[in-house]
Amino acid sequence: MKQGEDRRVRRTRRALRSALVDLVLERGFRPLTVEEIIDRADVARATFYAHYQDKEDLLVGIVRDLTNDRERLLPAVEQARTEGFTGLPVLYIFQHAEREKPLYRIVLRGEGDGRALREFTAILCERAESIFRLRAEHLGATPRVPLDVLARAWTGELVGVLTWWLENDTGYSAEEVTAHLRDLAAHGRAWASGVAPGGASEARDAGDVGG
Structure with a gap:
């Protein structure tokens, strides 16, 4: 693809993404039509269908675009994979969500048929298990819990906290909520609830995406 064509594709995707987000926030996802989206984006119908099958496919494409944007913005994630409890990967997710709040809220609400949320969760889970x-x-180290179970538990926890944080005025900054999740990952729920002493050394040995 030529550079000029590549720029046009990016502009088209951004316009469609912006149109979808604005319309969903105004009216909800279910009643929207492709015609309304392309009219708001000022994009031809043929151009839309050259990129997406339908509005659900556009929403899933937004999840993938979000992931690619985040990966480009967060080069330290790769470094953090082997440096132990840095907290950086989770912090970057929360900071990115803060910058792209309308997009994240639409995805995390399960708009459409829920496929975009499943895609978002699957991407996080795959990355977590790999890390x-x-x-x-x-x-x-030898994991004490199967890594596929560990990755899914971590992903569910992160998605739950992220959704709550974006949908409510929690009073926590991205840095503060990340610190709480890091402590939870390091010490465990019993320690976090105040009913048991911490066991951070073993948690650090095992490693965690959230730390």
Whole structure:
């Protein structure tokens, strides 16, 4: 693809993304039509269908675009994979969500048929499992819980907190909520609830995306 064509594609995707977000926030996802989206984006119908099958496919494409944007913005994530409890990957997710709040809210609400939320969750889970595995190998650690179970538990926790944080005036900054999740990952729920002493050393040995 030529550079000029590539720029046009990016502009088209941005216009469609912006149109979808604005319309969903105004009216909700279900009643929207492709015609309304392309009219708001000032994009030809043929151009829309050259990129997406329908409005649900556009929403899933937004999730993938969000992921790509976040990965481009967060080069330190790769470094953090083997450096132990830095907290950076989770902090970057919350900071990115803060910048792209309308998009994240639409996805996390499960708008449409829920496919975009499933895609978002699957991407996070896949990345988490990969990071857990790389970190365990780097540290020579043997996971006590299967990594696929660990990754899904971590993803569910993150998605739940992220949704709550974006939908409510929690009073927590991205840095503060990340610190709480880091402490929870390091010490465990019993410690976090105040009913047991911490066991951070073993948690650090195992490694965690959230720390």
